[in-house]
Amino acid sequence: MLRILHLPGTVSLKNGRMHVIMNIYRKIDKSKFQFDFLVTDMEEESFIDEIHSLGGKVYTVHKNQRNNFFLLFRKLQNVLKQNNYQIIHYHATSQWGTVLLGLKKANVKQVIIHSHATVYSDSIIKSIRNGILSLPIFFSGTKFIAVTYEAGKGVFFRKKFKIIPNSIDTEKFKYNEQNRQLVRQRLDINNNDIVLGNVGRYSKQKNQLWLIEIFYSILNMDNNKSWILLLIGQGKLKKQLVDKISQLGIEDKVVLLNTQSDIEQYYAAMDIFCFPSTYEGFGMAAIEAQSNGLPVVLSDVIPDAVKFENSFEMSLSDSEKIWAKKIIAISRHTIKRSNGNFLIKKAHMDSDSVVREWEKIYTMGNYGK
Structure with a gap:
């Protein structure tokens, strides 16, 4: 079984990206693939109980460590070392984008960079900041996936990417x-x-x-x-x-x-x-x-x-x-x-069609390198 470590930032019920991930997680063949999560933000209303019921784990970062680059880097390295993950699925953008460069030492084979938006932020200042902080994804990513063409061009620029739409039940x-x-x-x-x-x-x-x-x-x-x-x-x-x-x-x-x-x-x-x-x-x-x-x-x-x-x-x-x-x-x-x-x-956006695409991505060779 392949255990995939997701880096979404949060597992909150209010987070749109988490709904996208959970739509995949519920349908994916869990005898072959299992999802775990490392997050910097925890809220009372979250998917944590459902994740546990599906066999997944949730690792959290202490509140006072969220904006500390070195502590985030250490936390990620420790989780990778303890569980020997072969695949990381990073959902742009979050604090984890700043610490992805050290993954080679952790023996990670695939780093999937997943774009869900056309811009880094709806604020010009935050967009510039997030764009700079996200530069490591271009050096560490092995597969670049976008939910639409616009989301790929907006975040990946000239980087080659594959489009996999969000799914719906x-x-x-x-x-x-x-x-x-x-x-x-x-x-x-x-x-x-x-x-x-x-x-x-x-x-x-x-x-x-x-x-x-x-x-x-x-x-x-x-x-x-x-x-x-x-x-x-x-x-x-x-x-x-x-x-x-x-x-x-x-x-x-x-x-x-x-x-x-x-x-x-x-x-x-x-x-x-x-x-x-x-x-x-x-x-x-x-x-x-x-x-x-x-x-x-x-x-x-x-x-x-x-x-x-x-x-x-x-x-x-x-x-x-x-x-x-x-x-x-x-x-x-x-x-x-x-x-x-x-x-x-x-339009091939039903859950069954999209989940089959993700199963192929998790098992295929490097895309975009």
Whole structure:
């Protein structure tokens, strides 16, 4: 059995990359491959119990060691020495990128560098800093993988890389009428209400503040329909979202929730999904929504790989009123929700297809050297 050491930074339930890793971990042949994790950040809500139940281990770094290069290097070396890992799977970007140069001494055969985003940060200063700190990955990596072409070019520049998209459990995320009724009853949403949904971290990148402006325009432009905005996530901008909703006087039209463990049920309760992110390495929520059969209105910076026949691209330079008109127009048409699974499988983004690709990567020779 091959034990692979993952370096994701955190095993938090709120971390998008961890959901990507866990989608692979749950489906991979564990008689041949096993995942362990070395992380610098631990939160109360994490995947640690599920990782243990699947046979994996989680190693942590003490809080006061997180930003100390030498202590991080020593911790990584100790974990490698004790367990004799042949493969390291590093998820750019985290503190671990600064200490990868010493892996040759630890007898590691493969170092997989996995890009999940198109930029190093949404802040110019942090992007420059993270780019400099990530320079060791170009010397230590043996395989370079990106979730999309854009994510590869944005992080790896001219380095050769292979594209493996994020996967989704199509059975879990397929449309279910019972889930729709259950969630709508739970949230006191009427059957005739049109629910515009968004799932993602409450952040500048995910652009929910502007989505509220779009929704406000919808309410002003479509008086004949009852609309509800359903936002699901967590993050630093939550208070600003609450304040914005209050400022516009639409508290009775917006449902603001924290991250939900049964998120597939909430997609079923929606009618249209809006994804106005300012950048995305992949756009997992857009895939989940489309797997549930939802029409998706998304920004023009979202990678083409996640745009299927039920997705509608809009420019971020367009006004909120133009976005509102498009969303209202889409609401006038009926889309067959049961077609979502077919679209995902056709694009080879279902879990079975993607996991087979990762099994090949973990066993093949060096890529990109």
